[in-house]
Amino acid sequence: MATRKCAAVVVGAGPAGVAVVGNLLERQLGAVAWIDPSFESGRVHRKYREVPSNTKVSLFQAYATSLQPFRTVIENTPRPNAFTAMAKLDQEKTCHLHYAADMIRALTDGLIKMEQVHACRGFVTAANLSSKSDKPNWTVHIKQDNETDLHLETTRLILCTGAHPTNLPIPVPGLSITPLNLDVVLKPSELATTLTTTPTTVAVIGASHSAILALLNLLTLAQTSHPHLRVKWFTRHPLRYAEYKDGWILRDNTGLKGSAADFARTQLEDSELPTSEAGKVIEKVDTAGGEKREKELYAEHLPGCQYIVQAVGFTRDPVPKLSQEGESLGMEFDHETGRMCKPQAGPPIPGLFGAGIAFPERVVDPYGNVEYAVGFFKFMNFLRRVVPGW
Ligand SMILES: Cc1cc2nc3c(=O)[nH]c(=O)nc-3n(C[C@H](O)[C@H](O)[C@H](O)COP(=O)(O)OP(=O)(O)OC[C@H]3O[C@@H](n4cnc5c(N)ncnc54)[C@H](O)[C@@H]3O)c2cc1C
Missing domain, CATH: 3.50.50 (FAD/NAD(P)-binding domain)
Structure with missing residues (x-):
């Protein structure tokens, strides 16, 4: 990886990480470092390919066409491909999740070829926040596939680290x-x-x-x-x-x-x-x-x-060890803004964000029922609303 400083570090390449990278690229903030052990669409590929979806095909399509960087990937991917396979399905029906997993993989493959994206196969083990300057400065520690350590610096660290069955x-x-x-x-x-x-x-x-x-x-x-x-x-x-x-x-x-x-x-x-x-x-x-x-x-x-x-239900996967000036840092997710905050409704932690099944949006329906919005298109909608504020 050529650069050690970047505008954002995105942890995780499931549907949420892909949506975050797409939103950051659309905002043209600069270089995005993207870390995942495999870049194979996350858990939907590893575990749920044979599961019938609960959402209509049209919502997966809406996810894939929401952002200009995604549309560029679709245009540049040789056909037939995962997007053409999805387009052939009845848009008003559900489908098996392997179609959705392959679509995420095709978006991933296209995004990591983009100049602004620096993909790194590995695992983020820790991140430390230094508050010495005006802007947040995160130093992110990565154990790479080849067992060597990599350190990156960024003003934005986004956790899309997923969840597992409780x-x-x-x-x-x-x-x-x-x-x-x-x-x-x-x-x-x-x-x-x-x-x-x-x-x-x-x-x-x-x-x-x-x-x-x-x-x-x-x-x-x-x-x-x-x-x-x-x-x-x-x-x-x-x-x-x-x-x-x-x-x-x-x-x-x-x-x-x-x-x-x-x-x-x-x-x-x-x-x-x-x-x-x-x-x-x-x-x-x-x-x-x-x-x-x-x-x-x-x-x-x-x-x-x-x-x-x-x-x-599902439980968040462990997140990297977080610290501020070397002192352990607790956090709570703000389901409205996508920001991480200090525990017990404390102030936002500068430059730390989350998305996906581990960090979903909180929604209230017209009857006042509260739910957490989990699903590809829901992640996308949330991110389109909150990323401009990050
Ligand atoms: C049974 C079932 C059916 C579903 N049906 C639908 C549906 O029909 N429609 C729909 O829209 N959604 C559906 N979903 C929801 C959707 O598939 C999941 O919520 C989604 O896959 C979660 O995406 P994610 O990116 O948040 O997490 P994940 O897919 O879990 O991705 C997290 C990624 O982060 C990586 N990672 C974790 N920690 C680190 C680290 N420290 N460093 C580097 N990388 C790390 C992991 O390896 C993984 O690749 C369904 C879910 C389930 C369980």
Whole structure:
């Protein structure tokens, strides 16, 4: 890498990091250093290629065409390519996420060829803020692929470091049960080889979009290669769906959409499950009714299960070690501005920002419900609003 000083350092090359780099380039702020171990679209490529999307194809297209640097990449990419593949799909329908992952990869490949972008394969381990001058000055430490260390200086450090499925303690302490990673259950090809074909019961916890996809994948397996597979589905909540209103979507970020919603409506609702195909494999354990009742139900049903998969949300991946003048620096994310602040609603930390699933925008719908906006186009909308202030 030729330069050691740059206008911005972007950490992470998932859909959020790509959107940040595009927005910074559009604002022509100068050289952007971009750090990621692989530049392969982040988790959507590594884990979710086989997952059906919950957003329409048109929203992935809207993401890819929002910015001039992206449009330049699309124009310069030999055809056929990931953009032409996406354009051929029905724009009003959903698609498998491999289309979206390939689109992110094609944008990445184009962006890293641009003169203002300095891509570095590696991992950001730490960053220190010096407040000696008027402008924030971050020194960013990178462990490169070749094991050598690189130090960069910048006025803007942007964390797009992603998140992983949350794992809570097993609800019955001391129980011998094998945790099954949610990412594995969301990938049918890996799930099929992870579970044996002997009689097996998997406990699924949750009623989120991911939980419903997990149930669907397990059901499909039971109906094909794993006929002895059974599922106990533990949920506190009734199924909740996204509702299309006039110009906005109720439960846009938390409600079921697409094929997960169709499956839930037709097979998992209490009125459907006893007679549906899903009901032959899935037993629902309704854990509503308070903590005590929930504990009792887990104690009763969980010992009969060999595996447990938790689909109860996502947790931020660890961020680089942050310090100011060598002293450890705590931070909280401001979901309105994309800035990091000192803990307990303290002042903004100069030059430190975040985006993506780890640092999403907070949105309030017309009914006053608060949600966090997660999805490619939502990241883009947020960034288009906040990056001019960074
Ligand atoms: C089941 C499921 C279905 C989904 N469906 C949709 C959908 O239909 N439509 C939609 O728009 N969205 C969907 N999403 C959301 C979307 O795919 C994810 O939220 C998105 O991929 C997250 O992007 P990200 O860039 O924030 O993080 P990631 O993709 O996790 O990328 C983070 C990157 O940062 C790198 N990194 C982390 N730490 C460091 C470090 N210290 N130094 C260097 N690099 C680092 C990682 O290696 C990784 O490459 C879905 C998500 C899930 C889980």
